Amino acid sequence: MMRATIRSRARVAATAVLLVLIAGVSIVGCGSSPKTTKVVRVGHLQNDMHQLAYYVARENGYFKDEGLDVRETGTFNAGPEEMSAFSAGQLDIGYVGAAPALTFSGQQMADVKAVAGVNRVGSAIVIRNGLEGDDVTSLKGHTVAVPGYSTMQDFLLRIALGKARVDAHDLTIMTLKPPEMAQALASAQIDAFIAWEPYPTMAVQQGVGRVLEESSKIWPHHPCCLVVVDSTFLAKDRDTVQRFVRAHEKATQFIKDNPDEAADMAARFTGQDPNVAKKAMATIEYDTSLDQKAIQRYAAYLNEMGVIKVSDPASFTADFVEPGMLQGGGR
Protein backbone atom coordinates (compact mmCIF):
# COMPACT_ATOMS: atom_id res chain seq x y z
CA MET A 1 0.00 0.00 0.00
CA MET A 2 2.67 2.44 1.17
CA ARG A 3 4.99 1.52 -1.64
CA ALA A 4 2.18 1.71 -4.16
CA THR A 5 1.27 5.20 -2.95
CA ILE A 6 4.83 6.43 -3.27
CA ARG A 7 5.12 4.89 -6.70
CA SER A 8 1.96 6.52 -7.92
CA ARG A 9 2.93 9.86 -6.40
CA ALA A 10 6.25 9.67 -8.13
CA ARG A 11 4.46 8.94 -11.38
CA VAL A 12 2.07 11.85 -10.94
CA ALA A 13 4.93 14.13 -9.99
CA ALA A 14 6.96 13.04 -13.00
CA THR A 15 3.97 13.64 -15.26
CA ALA A 16 3.41 17.07 -13.76
CA VAL A 17 7.06 18.04 -14.21
CA LEU A 18 6.98 16.77 -17.78
CA LEU A 19 3.81 18.70 -18.58
CA VAL A 20 5.24 21.88 -17.09
CA LEU A 21 8.42 21.40 -19.15
CA ILE A 22 6.44 20.86 -22.33
CA ALA A 23 4.29 23.89 -21.59
CA GLY A 24 7.40 25.94 -20.82
CA VAL A 25 9.20 24.87 -23.98
CA SER A 26 6.21 25.61 -26.17
CA ILE A 27 5.95 29.11 -24.74
CA VAL A 28 9.65 29.79 -25.24
CA GLY A 29 9.30 28.39 -28.74
CA CYS A 30 6.63 30.92 -29.53
CA GLY A 31 8.74 33.61 -27.98
CA SER A 32 5.71 35.49 -26.68
CA SER A 33 4.35 35.96 -23.14
CA PRO A 34 6.86 35.74 -20.31
CA LYS A 35 4.16 34.23 -18.04
CA THR A 36 4.34 30.45 -18.33
CA THR A 37 1.16 28.72 -19.36
CA LYS A 38 0.27 25.85 -17.06
CA VAL A 39 -1.52 22.78 -18.28
CA VAL A 40 -4.27 21.54 -15.98
CA ARG A 41 -6.19 18.31 -16.54
CA VAL A 42 -9.76 19.00 -15.50
CA GLY A 43 -12.83 16.80 -15.08
CA HIS A 44 -16.46 17.75 -14.64
CA LEU A 45 -19.91 16.20 -14.82
CA GLN A 46 -21.97 16.25 -17.96
CA ASN A 47 -25.08 18.46 -18.10
CA ASP A 48 -24.76 19.42 -14.46
CA MET A 49 -26.45 22.74 -13.78
CA HIS A 50 -24.48 23.01 -10.52
CA GLN A 51 -21.16 23.14 -12.35
CA LEU A 52 -22.02 26.12 -14.53
CA ALA A 53 -19.07 28.12 -13.16
CA TYR A 54 -16.69 25.77 -14.97
CA TYR A 55 -18.36 26.44 -18.31
CA VAL A 56 -18.51 30.19 -17.69
CA ALA A 57 -14.83 30.34 -16.73
CA ARG A 58 -13.95 28.42 -19.87
CA GLU A 59 -16.21 30.34 -22.29
CA ASN A 60 -15.39 33.76 -20.85
CA GLY A 61 -11.69 33.01 -21.04
CA TYR A 62 -11.03 33.34 -17.28
CA PHE A 63 -8.77 30.29 -17.27
CA LYS A 64 -6.77 31.70 -20.16
CA ASP A 65 -6.51 35.08 -18.40
CA GLU A 66 -4.86 33.25 -15.51
CA GLY A 67 -2.38 31.62 -17.85
CA LEU A 68 -4.01 28.20 -17.59
CA ASP A 69 -4.30 25.75 -20.42
CA VAL A 70 -7.30 23.78 -19.22
CA ARG A 71 -7.45 20.37 -20.85
CA GLU A 72 -10.88 18.88 -20.50
CA THR A 73 -9.66 15.40 -19.68
CA GLY A 74 -13.00 13.97 -18.70
CA THR A 75 -16.68 14.74 -19.01
CA PHE A 76 -18.25 12.23 -16.68
CA ASN A 77 -21.73 10.83 -16.30
CA ALA A 78 -21.34 10.35 -12.59
CA GLY A 79 -19.14 11.44 -9.71
CA PRO A 80 -17.77 7.98 -8.85
CA GLU A 81 -16.26 7.64 -12.34
CA GLU A 82 -14.67 11.06 -12.05
CA MET A 83 -13.21 10.10 -8.67
CA SER A 84 -11.79 6.87 -10.07
CA ALA A 85 -10.05 9.00 -12.71
CA PHE A 86 -8.39 10.79 -9.76
CA SER A 87 -7.44 7.38 -8.33
CA ALA A 88 -5.80 6.55 -11.65
CA GLY A 89 -3.84 9.82 -11.59
CA GLN A 90 -5.57 11.12 -14.71
CA LEU A 91 -6.95 14.35 -13.27
CA ASP A 92 -5.46 17.36 -11.49
CA ILE A 93 -8.61 19.31 -10.70
CA GLY A 94 -12.26 18.35 -10.82
CA TYR A 95 -15.77 19.69 -10.31
CA VAL A 96 -17.55 16.93 -8.41
CA GLY A 97 -20.20 16.28 -5.77
CA ALA A 98 -19.23 16.23 -2.10
CA ALA A 99 -20.57 12.68 -1.78
CA PRO A 100 -18.23 10.86 -4.18
CA ALA A 101 -15.30 13.09 -3.18
CA LEU A 102 -15.73 12.27 0.52
CA THR A 103 -16.50 8.59 -0.17
CA PHE A 104 -13.36 8.07 -2.23
CA SER A 105 -11.19 10.09 0.18
CA GLY A 106 -12.55 8.34 3.23
CA GLN A 107 -11.68 4.98 1.73
CA GLN A 108 -8.21 6.15 0.64
CA MET A 109 -9.23 5.40 -2.95
CA ALA A 110 -8.28 8.89 -4.05
CA ASP A 111 -6.18 11.55 -2.39
CA VAL A 112 -7.93 14.86 -3.03
CA LYS A 113 -8.62 18.10 -1.21
CA ALA A 114 -11.55 20.48 -1.60
CA VAL A 115 -10.24 23.95 -2.47
CA ALA A 116 -13.50 25.74 -3.28
CA GLY A 117 -17.24 25.36 -3.17
CA VAL A 118 -19.18 25.27 -6.43
CA ASN A 119 -22.75 25.49 -5.23
CA ARG A 120 -25.03 25.04 -2.25
CA VAL A 121 -28.49 23.44 -2.28
CA GLY A 122 -30.16 22.93 -5.67
CA SER A 123 -31.90 19.59 -5.16
CA ALA A 124 -35.61 18.97 -4.64
CA ILE A 125 -38.20 16.33 -3.83
CA VAL A 126 -40.72 16.02 -6.67
CA ILE A 127 -44.03 14.24 -6.13
CA ARG A 128 -46.16 12.91 -8.96
CA ASN A 129 -49.41 14.45 -10.10
CA GLY A 130 -52.50 13.13 -8.42
CA LEU A 131 -50.94 12.70 -5.00
CA GLU A 132 -52.18 14.98 -2.25
CA GLY A 133 -50.21 16.64 0.48
CA ASP A 134 -47.75 19.48 0.79
CA ASP A 135 -45.07 18.11 3.09
CA VAL A 136 -42.98 14.97 3.36
CA THR A 137 -45.49 13.22 5.63
CA SER A 138 -47.49 12.63 2.46
CA LEU A 139 -44.70 10.32 1.25
CA LYS A 140 -45.77 7.69 3.80
CA GLY A 141 -46.55 4.38 2.15
CA HIS A 142 -45.15 5.51 -1.20
CA THR A 143 -42.13 4.67 -3.34
CA VAL A 144 -39.44 7.34 -3.50
CA ALA A 145 -36.42 7.19 -5.82
CA VAL A 146 -32.98 8.49 -4.82
CA PRO A 147 -29.91 8.68 -7.12
CA GLY A 148 -27.96 6.23 -4.95
CA TYR A 149 -27.49 4.81 -1.50
CA SER A 150 -25.83 7.35 0.84
CA THR A 151 -25.81 10.11 -1.78
CA MET A 152 -26.41 13.68 -0.63
CA GLN A 153 -29.99 13.34 -1.90
CA ASP A 154 -30.52 10.14 0.09
CA PHE A 155 -29.21 11.98 3.16
CA LEU A 156 -31.46 15.00 2.49
CA LEU A 157 -34.52 12.75 2.18
CA ARG A 158 -33.68 11.10 5.50
CA ILE A 159 -33.20 14.50 7.17
CA ALA A 160 -36.58 15.65 5.82
CA LEU A 161 -38.27 12.47 7.04
CA GLY A 162 -36.60 12.80 10.44
CA LYS A 163 -37.77 16.40 10.79
CA ALA A 164 -41.33 15.37 9.96
CA ARG A 165 -41.07 12.36 12.30
CA VAL A 166 -41.71 9.90 9.51
CA ASP A 167 -40.01 6.51 9.86
CA ALA A 168 -37.99 5.77 6.69
CA HIS A 169 -39.33 2.21 6.88
CA ASP A 170 -42.82 3.53 6.19
CA LEU A 171 -41.82 4.20 2.60
CA THR A 172 -40.01 2.30 -0.11
CA ILE A 173 -36.75 4.03 -0.99
CA MET A 174 -35.21 2.78 -4.23
CA THR A 175 -32.28 3.74 -6.42
CA LEU A 176 -32.86 5.13 -9.89
CA LYS A 177 -30.52 7.20 -12.03
CA PRO A 178 -31.86 10.78 -12.42
CA PRO A 179 -32.39 10.67 -16.23
CA GLU A 180 -34.92 7.85 -15.69
CA MET A 181 -36.77 9.55 -12.83
CA ALA A 182 -39.24 11.79 -14.67
CA GLN A 183 -40.26 8.92 -16.93
CA ALA A 184 -40.82 6.61 -13.96
CA LEU A 185 -42.82 9.33 -12.25
CA ALA A 186 -44.97 9.91 -15.34
CA SER A 187 -45.93 6.24 -15.49
CA ALA A 188 -46.55 6.13 -11.71
CA GLN A 189 -43.81 3.54 -11.27
CA ILE A 190 -42.55 5.76 -8.48
CA ASP A 191 -44.50 8.27 -6.45
CA ALA A 192 -41.74 10.77 -5.82
CA PHE A 193 -38.04 11.33 -6.32
CA ILE A 194 -35.25 13.50 -5.01
CA ALA A 195 -32.54 14.65 -7.41
CA TRP A 196 -30.27 17.54 -8.29
CA GLU A 197 -31.18 20.19 -10.83
CA PRO A 198 -32.14 20.28 -13.64
CA TYR A 199 -34.08 17.01 -13.12
CA PRO A 200 -36.69 18.41 -10.68
CA THR A 201 -37.39 21.43 -12.90
CA MET A 202 -37.52 19.23 -16.00
CA ALA A 203 -40.12 16.97 -14.39
CA VAL A 204 -42.22 19.98 -13.41
CA GLN A 205 -41.84 21.47 -16.89
CA GLN A 206 -42.94 18.18 -18.47
CA GLY A 207 -46.03 18.35 -16.27
CA VAL A 208 -45.47 15.01 -14.56
CA GLY A 209 -45.08 16.27 -11.01
CA ARG A 210 -44.64 19.16 -8.63
CA VAL A 211 -41.96 20.17 -6.16
CA LEU A 212 -42.82 18.95 -2.68
CA GLU A 213 -39.79 20.42 -0.98
CA GLU A 214 -36.66 22.28 -2.07
CA SER A 215 -33.47 21.04 -0.47
CA SER A 216 -32.81 24.60 0.76
CA LYS A 217 -35.77 24.06 3.14
CA ILE A 218 -34.53 20.67 4.30
CA TRP A 219 -30.99 21.76 5.10
CA PRO A 220 -30.36 25.47 4.42
CA HIS A 221 -27.16 26.13 2.46
CA HIS A 222 -26.21 22.46 2.43
CA PRO A 223 -22.98 21.74 0.57
CA CYS A 224 -23.16 20.15 -2.85
CA CYS A 225 -20.54 20.33 -5.63
CA LEU A 226 -16.93 21.16 -4.83
CA VAL A 227 -13.73 21.93 -6.67
CA VAL A 228 -11.30 19.19 -5.64
CA VAL A 229 -7.59 18.94 -6.38
CA ASP A 230 -5.26 15.98 -6.42
CA SER A 231 -3.22 16.35 -3.21
CA THR A 232 0.11 15.75 -4.92
CA PHE A 233 -0.69 18.36 -7.55
CA LEU A 234 -1.69 20.83 -4.84
CA ALA A 235 1.52 20.27 -2.87
CA LYS A 236 3.66 20.65 -6.01
CA ASP A 237 1.97 23.59 -7.61
CA ARG A 238 -0.08 25.74 -5.28
CA ASP A 239 0.27 28.69 -7.61
CA THR A 240 -1.55 26.95 -10.45
CA VAL A 241 -4.33 25.85 -8.13
CA GLN A 242 -4.55 29.40 -6.82
CA ARG A 243 -4.99 30.71 -10.37
CA PHE A 244 -7.63 28.09 -11.11
CA VAL A 245 -9.60 29.00 -7.99
CA ARG A 246 -9.36 32.69 -8.91
CA ALA A 247 -10.90 31.98 -12.33
CA HIS A 248 -13.58 29.86 -10.68
CA GLU A 249 -14.44 32.66 -8.22
CA LYS A 250 -14.64 35.16 -11.07
CA ALA A 251 -17.01 32.88 -13.00
CA THR A 252 -19.20 32.37 -9.94
CA GLN A 253 -19.40 36.13 -9.46
CA PHE A 254 -20.34 36.49 -13.14
CA ILE A 255 -23.25 34.05 -12.66
CA LYS A 256 -24.50 36.06 -9.69
CA ASP A 257 -24.15 39.42 -11.47
CA ASN A 258 -25.55 38.37 -14.87
CA PRO A 259 -28.32 35.86 -14.22
CA ASP A 260 -29.88 36.19 -17.70
CA GLU A 261 -26.67 35.77 -19.62
CA ALA A 262 -25.65 32.95 -17.27
CA ALA A 263 -28.98 31.21 -17.92
CA ASP A 264 -28.30 31.31 -21.67
CA MET A 265 -24.89 29.81 -21.03
CA ALA A 266 -26.42 27.18 -18.76
CA ALA A 267 -28.81 26.24 -21.54
CA ARG A 268 -25.89 25.78 -23.92
CA PHE A 269 -23.85 23.89 -21.32
CA THR A 270 -26.57 21.42 -20.39
CA GLY A 271 -28.54 21.27 -23.64
CA GLN A 272 -31.63 22.31 -21.70
CA ASP A 273 -34.43 24.59 -22.74
CA PRO A 274 -33.44 28.14 -21.59
CA ASN A 275 -36.67 28.31 -19.60
CA VAL A 276 -35.80 25.18 -17.66
CA ALA A 277 -32.26 26.44 -17.17
CA LYS A 278 -33.45 29.73 -15.73
CA LYS A 279 -35.93 28.12 -13.33
CA ALA A 280 -33.45 25.47 -12.23
CA MET A 281 -30.75 28.09 -11.62
CA ALA A 282 -33.05 30.05 -9.35
CA THR A 283 -33.00 27.16 -6.86
CA ILE A 284 -29.20 26.86 -6.83
CA GLU A 285 -26.89 28.95 -4.66
CA TYR A 286 -23.65 29.51 -6.58
CA ASP A 287 -21.17 29.90 -3.75
CA THR A 288 -17.42 29.35 -3.68
CA SER A 289 -17.04 29.25 0.10
CA LEU A 290 -16.30 26.01 1.92
CA ASP A 291 -18.49 25.27 4.93
CA GLN A 292 -16.32 22.89 6.90
CA LYS A 293 -18.95 22.25 9.58
CA ALA A 294 -21.57 21.28 7.02
CA ILE A 295 -19.16 19.02 5.13
CA GLN A 296 -18.26 17.43 8.45
CA ARG A 297 -21.93 16.75 9.18
CA TYR A 298 -22.20 14.81 5.92
CA ALA A 299 -18.88 12.99 6.51
CA ALA A 300 -20.14 11.95 9.93
CA TYR A 301 -23.28 10.54 8.31
CA LEU A 302 -21.21 8.57 5.77
CA ASN A 303 -19.12 7.24 8.63
CA GLU A 304 -22.21 6.26 10.58
CA MET A 305 -23.56 4.39 7.55
CA GLY A 306 -20.26 2.55 7.21
CA VAL A 307 -19.65 4.00 3.74
CA ILE A 308 -16.34 5.43 4.93
CA LYS A 309 -14.37 4.29 7.93
CA VAL A 310 -12.56 7.12 9.63
CA SER A 311 -11.77 7.35 13.32
CA ASP A 312 -12.74 11.00 13.62
CA PRO A 313 -14.94 12.72 11.03
CA ALA A 314 -13.90 16.16 12.37
CA SER A 315 -10.18 15.72 11.76
CA PHE A 316 -10.88 13.84 8.53
CA THR A 317 -12.90 16.81 7.24
CA ALA A 318 -10.34 19.33 8.46
CA ASP A 319 -7.75 17.46 6.40
CA PHE A 320 -10.06 17.21 3.38
CA VAL A 321 -10.90 20.91 3.25
CA GLU A 322 -8.21 23.39 2.10
CA PRO A 323 -9.79 26.87 2.14
CA GLY A 324 -6.47 28.71 1.81
CA MET A 325 -6.84 29.14 -1.94
CA LEU A 326 -10.02 31.18 -1.68
CA GLN A 327 -9.99 34.93 -1.60
CA GLY A 328 -9.92 35.85 2.09
CA GLY A 329 -9.27 32.22 2.95
CA GLY A 330 -12.90 31.14 2.82
CA ARG A 331 -14.88 31.19 6.00
Next chain:
Amino acid sequence: MSRWWKLASPVAVIVLWQVLSSTGALPQHTPSPAKVVAGLWELTTKGLPPGYRLPGHLFASLERVLLGFAIAALVALPLGLLVGYSKRLDVIVDPLVEALRPVPPLAWLPLAVLWFGIGLFASAFLIFLGCFFPILLSTISGVKSVDVTLVDAARTLGAKPRSIVRRVMLPGALPSAVTGLRIGMGIGWMTLVAAEMTGVKSGYGLGYLVMTTRDLARYDLLLADIVVIGLVGFLLDRIIKVAERRLLKWR
Protein backbone atom coordinates in the same frame (compact mmCIF):
# COMPACT_ATOMS: atom_id res chain seq x y z
CA MET B 1 -5.60 -36.64 -18.12
CA SER B 2 -7.02 -36.05 -14.67
CA ARG B 3 -10.14 -33.96 -14.31
CA TRP B 4 -8.24 -31.74 -11.91
CA TRP B 5 -6.47 -30.14 -14.84
CA LYS B 6 -9.64 -28.20 -15.42
CA LEU B 7 -8.85 -26.18 -12.33
CA ALA B 8 -5.33 -25.36 -13.51
CA SER B 9 -6.07 -22.12 -15.35
CA PRO B 10 -8.34 -20.49 -12.73
CA VAL B 11 -5.95 -21.45 -9.93
CA ALA B 12 -2.98 -20.13 -11.89
CA VAL B 13 -4.75 -16.80 -12.47
CA ILE B 14 -5.64 -16.47 -8.79
CA VAL B 15 -2.11 -17.30 -7.65
CA LEU B 16 -0.58 -14.88 -10.14
CA TRP B 17 -3.06 -12.20 -9.13
CA GLN B 18 -2.23 -12.67 -5.44
CA VAL B 19 1.52 -12.55 -6.13
CA LEU B 20 1.18 -9.38 -8.21
CA SER B 21 -0.98 -7.81 -5.50
CA SER B 22 1.47 -8.65 -2.74
CA THR B 23 4.41 -7.24 -4.67
CA GLY B 24 2.53 -4.05 -5.54
CA ALA B 25 2.81 -4.65 -9.28
CA LEU B 26 -0.88 -4.10 -9.95
CA PRO B 27 -2.36 -0.62 -10.35
CA GLN B 28 -3.08 1.01 -7.04
CA HIS B 29 -6.43 0.22 -5.35
CA THR B 30 -6.84 -3.09 -7.21
CA PRO B 31 -8.15 -5.52 -4.58
CA SER B 32 -6.23 -8.74 -3.95
CA PRO B 33 -7.90 -12.19 -4.13
CA ALA B 34 -7.80 -12.35 -0.34
CA LYS B 35 -9.77 -9.07 -0.17
CA VAL B 36 -12.25 -10.44 -2.71
CA VAL B 37 -12.83 -13.55 -0.61
CA ALA B 38 -13.40 -11.31 2.41
CA GLY B 39 -15.75 -9.31 0.18
CA LEU B 40 -17.74 -12.43 -0.66
CA TRP B 41 -18.09 -13.10 3.03
CA GLU B 42 -19.19 -9.51 3.70
CA LEU B 43 -21.77 -9.68 0.89
CA THR B 44 -23.12 -12.95 2.26
CA THR B 45 -23.29 -11.97 5.91
CA LYS B 46 -23.77 -8.18 5.93
CA GLY B 47 -24.92 -7.41 2.43
CA LEU B 48 -24.72 -4.20 0.39
CA PRO B 49 -26.44 -1.85 1.06
CA PRO B 50 -26.36 -3.31 4.59
CA GLY B 51 -29.16 -5.85 4.93
CA TYR B 52 -29.30 -6.66 1.21
CA ARG B 53 -27.47 -10.00 1.19
CA LEU B 54 -26.00 -12.01 -1.64
CA PRO B 55 -28.68 -14.73 -1.95
CA GLY B 56 -31.32 -12.04 -2.43
CA HIS B 57 -29.26 -10.41 -5.19
CA LEU B 58 -28.70 -13.79 -6.83
CA PHE B 59 -32.34 -14.92 -6.87
CA ALA B 60 -33.59 -11.55 -8.11
CA SER B 61 -31.17 -11.72 -11.05
CA LEU B 62 -31.99 -15.35 -11.83
CA GLU B 63 -35.67 -14.50 -11.94
CA ARG B 64 -35.11 -11.67 -14.43
CA VAL B 65 -32.75 -13.62 -16.63
CA LEU B 66 -34.84 -16.79 -16.69
CA LEU B 67 -37.96 -14.81 -17.58
CA GLY B 68 -36.23 -12.94 -20.41
CA PHE B 69 -34.62 -16.14 -21.63
CA ALA B 70 -37.86 -18.16 -21.52
CA ILE B 71 -39.76 -15.56 -23.54
CA ALA B 72 -36.90 -15.31 -26.05
CA ALA B 73 -36.83 -19.10 -26.47
CA LEU B 74 -40.62 -19.30 -26.82
CA VAL B 75 -40.59 -16.68 -29.58
CA ALA B 76 -37.29 -17.41 -31.33
CA LEU B 77 -37.52 -21.21 -31.65
CA PRO B 78 -40.82 -21.38 -33.60
CA LEU B 79 -39.92 -18.26 -35.58
CA GLY B 80 -36.55 -19.76 -36.44
CA LEU B 81 -38.20 -22.98 -37.66
CA LEU B 82 -40.61 -21.00 -39.84
CA VAL B 83 -37.97 -18.71 -41.30
CA GLY B 84 -35.59 -21.60 -41.88
CA TYR B 85 -38.30 -23.56 -43.64
CA SER B 86 -39.62 -20.78 -45.88
CA LYS B 87 -37.13 -19.12 -48.20
CA ARG B 88 -39.60 -16.30 -48.88
CA LEU B 89 -40.02 -15.52 -45.20
CA ASP B 90 -36.26 -15.59 -44.80
CA VAL B 91 -35.86 -12.93 -47.48
CA ILE B 92 -38.48 -10.76 -45.80
CA VAL B 93 -37.27 -11.11 -42.21
CA ASP B 94 -33.51 -11.16 -42.72
CA PRO B 95 -32.87 -7.40 -43.20
CA LEU B 96 -34.82 -6.53 -40.07
CA VAL B 97 -33.02 -9.14 -38.00
CA GLU B 98 -29.63 -8.12 -39.30
CA ALA B 99 -30.34 -4.46 -38.56
CA LEU B 100 -31.59 -5.04 -35.01
CA ARG B 101 -29.12 -7.73 -34.01
CA PRO B 102 -26.02 -5.51 -33.62
CA VAL B 103 -27.77 -2.95 -31.37
CA PRO B 104 -26.45 -3.31 -27.81
CA PRO B 105 -29.39 -4.02 -25.45
CA LEU B 106 -28.30 -1.14 -23.21
CA ALA B 107 -29.23 1.31 -26.00
CA TRP B 108 -32.88 0.34 -25.51
CA LEU B 109 -32.83 1.20 -21.81
CA PRO B 110 -34.84 4.46 -21.88
CA LEU B 111 -37.46 2.88 -24.14
CA ALA B 112 -37.59 -0.22 -21.96
CA VAL B 113 -38.44 2.02 -19.01
CA LEU B 114 -41.01 3.87 -21.11
CA TRP B 115 -42.73 0.69 -22.29
CA PHE B 116 -42.40 -1.56 -19.26
CA GLY B 117 -41.79 0.79 -16.36
CA ILE B 118 -39.09 -0.03 -13.88
CA GLY B 119 -38.68 -3.48 -12.47
CA LEU B 120 -39.02 -7.05 -13.65
CA PHE B 121 -40.42 -6.57 -17.15
CA ALA B 122 -38.08 -3.80 -18.26
CA SER B 123 -35.10 -5.90 -17.13
CA ALA B 124 -36.52 -9.03 -18.72
CA PHE B 125 -37.04 -7.13 -21.96
CA LEU B 126 -33.37 -6.13 -22.20
CA ILE B 127 -32.33 -9.71 -21.41
CA PHE B 128 -34.82 -10.96 -23.99
CA LEU B 129 -33.07 -8.79 -26.60
CA GLY B 130 -29.74 -10.32 -25.63
CA CYS B 131 -31.04 -13.92 -25.85
CA PHE B 132 -33.35 -13.62 -28.83
CA PHE B 133 -31.03 -13.22 -31.82
CA PRO B 134 -28.56 -16.04 -31.11
CA ILE B 135 -31.45 -18.46 -30.57
CA LEU B 136 -33.23 -17.29 -33.72
CA LEU B 137 -30.18 -17.36 -35.98
CA SER B 138 -28.96 -20.75 -34.72
CA THR B 139 -32.40 -22.26 -35.23
CA ILE B 140 -32.62 -20.86 -38.76
CA SER B 141 -29.19 -22.18 -39.66
CA GLY B 142 -30.11 -25.51 -38.02
CA VAL B 143 -33.13 -25.88 -40.26
CA LYS B 144 -31.13 -24.86 -43.30
CA SER B 145 -28.47 -27.41 -42.49
CA VAL B 146 -30.96 -30.26 -42.77
CA ASP B 147 -29.97 -32.35 -45.78
CA VAL B 148 -32.25 -31.45 -48.71
CA THR B 149 -32.20 -35.02 -49.97
CA LEU B 150 -33.74 -36.15 -46.67
CA VAL B 151 -36.60 -33.69 -47.13
CA ASP B 152 -37.02 -34.73 -50.76
CA ALA B 153 -36.97 -38.38 -49.81
CA ALA B 154 -39.65 -37.84 -47.19
CA ARG B 155 -41.73 -35.89 -49.69
CA THR B 156 -41.50 -38.56 -52.41
CA LEU B 157 -42.48 -41.12 -49.82
CA GLY B 158 -45.68 -39.10 -49.42
CA ALA B 159 -45.02 -37.36 -46.08
CA LYS B 160 -47.18 -34.32 -45.39
CA PRO B 161 -45.46 -30.95 -44.73
CA ARG B 162 -46.45 -31.20 -41.09
CA SER B 163 -44.76 -34.49 -40.53
CA ILE B 164 -41.74 -33.39 -42.57
CA VAL B 165 -41.30 -30.59 -40.06
CA ARG B 166 -41.83 -32.87 -37.08
CA ARG B 167 -39.90 -35.90 -38.22
CA VAL B 168 -37.14 -34.42 -40.38
CA MET B 169 -36.70 -30.68 -39.84
CA LEU B 170 -37.05 -30.52 -36.09
CA PRO B 171 -34.64 -33.30 -35.20
CA GLY B 172 -32.20 -32.02 -37.78
CA ALA B 173 -32.33 -28.45 -36.49
CA LEU B 174 -32.25 -29.34 -32.81
CA PRO B 175 -28.48 -29.54 -32.22
CA SER B 176 -27.94 -26.10 -33.68
CA ALA B 177 -30.99 -24.68 -31.86
CA VAL B 178 -29.69 -25.97 -28.53
CA THR B 179 -26.35 -24.35 -29.21
CA GLY B 180 -28.33 -21.17 -29.85
CA LEU B 181 -30.01 -21.56 -26.47
CA ARG B 182 -26.63 -21.89 -24.79
CA ILE B 183 -25.24 -18.81 -26.53
CA GLY B 184 -28.50 -16.97 -25.84
CA MET B 185 -28.35 -17.76 -22.14
CA GLY B 186 -24.74 -16.60 -22.04
CA ILE B 187 -25.50 -13.28 -23.69
CA GLY B 188 -28.68 -12.86 -21.64
CA TRP B 189 -26.67 -13.27 -18.45
CA MET B 190 -24.09 -10.81 -19.79
CA THR B 191 -26.88 -8.27 -20.30
CA LEU B 192 -27.67 -8.41 -16.59
CA VAL B 193 -25.83 -5.27 -15.52
CA ALA B 194 -27.47 -3.23 -18.29
CA ALA B 195 -30.85 -4.78 -17.51
CA GLU B 196 -30.72 -3.84 -13.86
CA MET B 197 -29.79 -0.24 -14.68
CA THR B 198 -33.47 0.21 -15.50
CA GLY B 199 -34.00 0.56 -11.77
CA VAL B 200 -34.81 -2.11 -9.27
CA LYS B 201 -37.62 -1.52 -6.86
CA SER B 202 -36.69 -4.35 -4.53
CA GLY B 203 -33.08 -3.15 -4.24
CA TYR B 204 -31.82 -6.61 -5.21
CA GLY B 205 -29.82 -7.81 -8.23
CA LEU B 206 -26.23 -8.79 -9.03
CA GLY B 207 -26.05 -6.19 -11.83
CA TYR B 208 -27.62 -3.57 -9.61
CA LEU B 209 -25.01 -4.43 -6.98
CA VAL B 210 -22.30 -3.51 -9.49
CA MET B 211 -23.62 0.05 -9.53
CA THR B 212 -23.84 0.24 -5.75
CA THR B 213 -20.24 -0.93 -5.32
CA ARG B 214 -19.18 1.68 -7.87
CA ASP B 215 -21.01 4.48 -6.07
CA LEU B 216 -19.47 3.47 -2.76
CA ALA B 217 -15.96 2.89 -4.18
CA ARG B 218 -15.95 -0.70 -2.89
CA TYR B 219 -13.96 -2.38 -5.65
CA ASP B 220 -13.36 -5.44 -3.45
CA LEU B 221 -17.11 -6.03 -3.35
CA LEU B 222 -17.31 -5.27 -7.07
CA LEU B 223 -14.84 -8.05 -7.83
CA ALA B 224 -16.64 -10.39 -5.43
CA ASP B 225 -19.83 -9.65 -7.36
CA ILE B 226 -18.03 -10.28 -10.66
CA VAL B 227 -16.83 -13.65 -9.36
CA VAL B 228 -20.42 -14.59 -8.48
CA ILE B 229 -21.74 -13.42 -11.87
CA GLY B 230 -19.04 -15.47 -13.60
CA LEU B 231 -19.66 -18.62 -11.56
CA VAL B 232 -23.42 -18.49 -11.99
CA GLY B 233 -23.03 -17.88 -15.73
CA PHE B 234 -20.79 -20.93 -15.88
CA LEU B 235 -23.32 -23.05 -13.97
CA LEU B 236 -26.20 -21.96 -16.21
CA ASP B 237 -24.20 -22.98 -19.25
CA ARG B 238 -23.42 -26.33 -17.66
CA ILE B 239 -27.10 -26.96 -16.95
CA ILE B 240 -28.04 -26.41 -20.60
CA LYS B 241 -25.12 -28.58 -21.68
CA VAL B 242 -26.33 -31.47 -19.51
CA ALA B 243 -29.87 -31.02 -20.80
CA GLU B 244 -28.50 -30.99 -24.33
CA ARG B 245 -26.76 -34.32 -23.79
CA ARG B 246 -29.97 -35.90 -22.50
CA LEU B 247 -32.09 -34.37 -25.25
CA LEU B 248 -29.85 -35.41 -28.09
CA LYS B 249 -29.09 -38.90 -26.81
CA TRP B 250 -30.52 -40.44 -29.98
CA ARG B 251 -27.66 -39.09 -32.03
